[in-house]
Amino acid sequence: MSRKIAIQGIKASFHEEAAFKFFGEDIDTIECNSFRATCEALKNKEADYVVMAIENSIAGSILPNYTLLQDYHFSIIGEVYLPIQLHLMALPGVKFEDIKFVESHPIAIRQCIDFFYEYPHIKVVESTDTAACAKKIRDNQLTDTVAIANQLAAKLYGLEIIERRIESNKKNYTRFLILTYPGKSIDGLANKASLSFQVGNEVGSLAKILNIFADKNINLSKIQSMPVLGKRNEYNFYVDIEWNNSPDYDSAIRQVLKYAVNFTIMGEYQKNEEV
Template sequence: MNKKRIAIQGIRGSFHEEAAFKHFGEDIETIECDSFKATCEALKHKKADYVVMAIENSIAGSLLPNYNLLQEYRFAIIGETYLNIQLHLLALPGVKLEDIKFVESHPIALRQCGDFFDEHPHLKVSEGMDTAACAKKIADNKLTNTAAVANNLAAKLYGLEVLDRRIETNKKNYTRFLILAPTATENPKANKASISFQTDNSIGSLAKILNYFADNNINLSKIQSMPVLGRRNEYIFHVDLEWQTLAEYEKAIRKTLKRTVNFNILGEYEKNEKV
């Protein structure tokens, strides 16, 4: 039986691969991509079966360029998963903290470890493209004076040791990942949806639409506005909805269709609680 091919931004050992393992299990083929757009291209050209894409972080906020990719490619969102982002200081076996002069990682990961670097001002911090790639660089080049900020998966994969564990400043740090597929499949357990739409510029137009959901007991778990490219004062709204009763959700959607333009259901899937 062929393994599922999962496209991720970054290389093996990254948080994206960890999220893929969490959703699909570890018996998968990871397709490494240099960018989020490249993951979409891999799915479009059937070089991957699914994409795992970060969409928001509890500290850094929304990844706005990825909302543009959702609009551009129109893949189906078939699921979501959350990771508690735990960041460790990794180095070659036998290297001690006092040997370290340089630390490399993804810029967002470095920013999330500000307190640690304040306590170790002698460390020179530099940005890399990916947490796992920085770990791999240390292993490949046998760098004894450099550490990486990455996860346990990268440490295990590239043979590094944890010098200092959980160096992130905020321990309640979560990233939400979307699972994308070429087309939607019916999910009888679906109780969450991601939709997008535009409204006119009349007073209260958005409020009226949001009230349709409130009137039908639909919880709005997220609202994200994005400018429409090339059009002044026009915005597209991305909304995540959660429901208890399918009939109420469908009723709210029917009403919303009448009041919006460029309406799209990006995906209907099962809500995944943070773990």
């Protein structure tokens, strides 16, 4: 029986590509129109896992998704780094000079902004999903519109790529998290964890925690702060850490608990080396 993977967007989106990379292609993709809907699908046992974008090397962190991690308390059991290659695609036979509109997800548009500076006559239209724009062109036979999407979408929806690799920075990747309900795990030795905590408002409280990690040879690969809703000057810190020696990690966590408030290990998993 195929594993059911909830993704934001539709088939041939970058989320499905990330799901293929992590699970292989023998999966049942559950298409959702928002990140919250993916979480609801997992919560209601309509899906076994969620694949959720959390940061892009050009556009930065996807902050609303940190809120969802906090709201739903799912376990992070893996990560995927996906190189983002963005292509301009249209119905077969459409010429570049015929184009009046380009449609894509706002983050994809932002990653290609240099390309469109040269063509101010083309109107940029934001949409919910890269692959959905490709599907819309196919379904409505739009001859004046192009989509920005991946090669998977061009192939699935029968479009022709008229400009390849239009992203501004060719070293462009998105990091995706693999989420599931607590208690479920994927085999493998963990060497990375995602943590969430708050600290007291006194001087040096965050520094004490960071120094513990440094003293135990724990690499801090990411730190993200988000305001605690409705509380002035209080923040949740989301931290990704990596280690080579498990006892060092265990010892660091025990010490950090003395200084952190609302401390949660959101997931322990194998770091993805492949970018």
